Amino acid sequence: MILDTNVFINALAGRAPAILRTLLENLPRMFVAAPTRAELAWVRGRLDPGHPGTTQVAVKYDVLLEKISPAQVLVPDDSCWLEAGELAGHAARVMAGGGRRIATAFDRTELISDALIAILARSTGYTLVTEDKDFAVFERLVPGLHVLFYKRPA
Numbered sequence: 001m002i003l004d005t006n007v008f009i010n011a012l013a014g015r016a017p018a019i020l021r022t023l024l025e026n027l028p029r030m031f032v033a034a035p036t037r038a039e040l041a042w043v044r045g046r047l048d049p050g051h052p053g054t055t056q057v058a059v060k061y062d063v064l065l066e067k068i069s070p071a072q073v074l075v076p077d078d079s080c081w082l083e084a085g086e087l088a089g090h091a092a093r094v095m096a097g098g099g100r101r102i103a104t105a106f107d108r109t110e111l112i113s114d115a116l117i118a119i120l121a122r123s124t125g126y127t128l129v130t131e132d133k134d135f136a137v138f139e140r141l142v143p144g145l146h147v148l149f150y151k152r153p154a
Contacts, residue, residue, distance in 0.1 A: 001023070001030050001031065001126055001127050001128075001129055001148075002030070002031045002032065002033060002074065002117065002120065002121045002124070002126045002127070002128045002129070003023060003024075003027075003030050003031070003032055003036070003129050004036060004117060004128060004129060004130035004131075004132060004135075005035075005036045005039040005040060006130060006131050006132055007020050007023065007024070007129055007130065007131075007150075008024070008036070008040055008064060009040075009043065010131070010152060011024050012057075012060050012061070012064065015152050015153075016150075016152065016153075017150055017151070017152070017153055019150070020129075020150065023129065024064075027067050027068065027072075028067075028069055028072065030072065031072050031073075031074055031124070031126055032068050032072060032073055032074070033073070033074045033076075033116060033117040033120045033121070034073055034074065034075045034076060034116075035076075035113040035114075035116045035117055036117060037065065037068060037073060038113070039113060040061060040064065040065060041061075041065065043061065044058055044061040044062070044065075074120040074124060076116050076119065076120060080116060080119050080120065080123070081116070083115075083119050084112055084115035084116040084118075084119050085112060085115070087115040087118065087119065087138065087141060087142065088108070088111040088112045088114070088115040090141055091111060091115065091134065091137045091138060091141060092108075092111060094137050094140075094141070095134075095137060111134065114132065114134050114135065114138065115138065118135065118138040118139075118142055118145055119142070121145055121146070121147075122142050122143075122144045122145040125144075126146075127146040127147070127148050128145070128146065128147045128148065129147075129148050129150065130147060130148075130149060130150075131149060131150050131151065131152065133149075135147045135149070136149075
């Protein structure tokens with residue numbers, strides 16, 4: 001299995017189903033795409049140093065990032081990046097047809113990261129665990145991609 005960024009964020013925030021906490025406890029046996037590690041580091045870097053809760057949250061992210069073994073990180077090569085760029089563009093067209101515009105640089109960056117994760121999941125044959133609905137579009141566009149969606153508890 002490959003764990004998407006929201007698995008980690010929701011588990012750390014206590015918004016995850018119990019099964020996700022179990023997956024994180026077994027993290028050495030799970031895979032993580034390099035873009036997911038970058039997104040987790042981005043969240044850590046985005047924390048406000050002046051906020052009273054930042055130190056506690058930063059420590060949680062540090063511990064989490066240290067638990068991810070470099071041997072379990074799937075790193076895209078140049079061909080993955082090229083395929084992901086085209087896939088993200090194709091997905092943006094599909095989403096625009098459904099009324100969702102990919103308008104900002106952040107939207108584009110996030111969609112390319114998700115496309116990279118989808119490409120890595122497909123190329124390894126592992127199932128991707130996520131709550132991100134963008135992967136429903138990728139699942140339709142990428143033959144061989146298997147996605148397991150979860151829902152947060154109410």
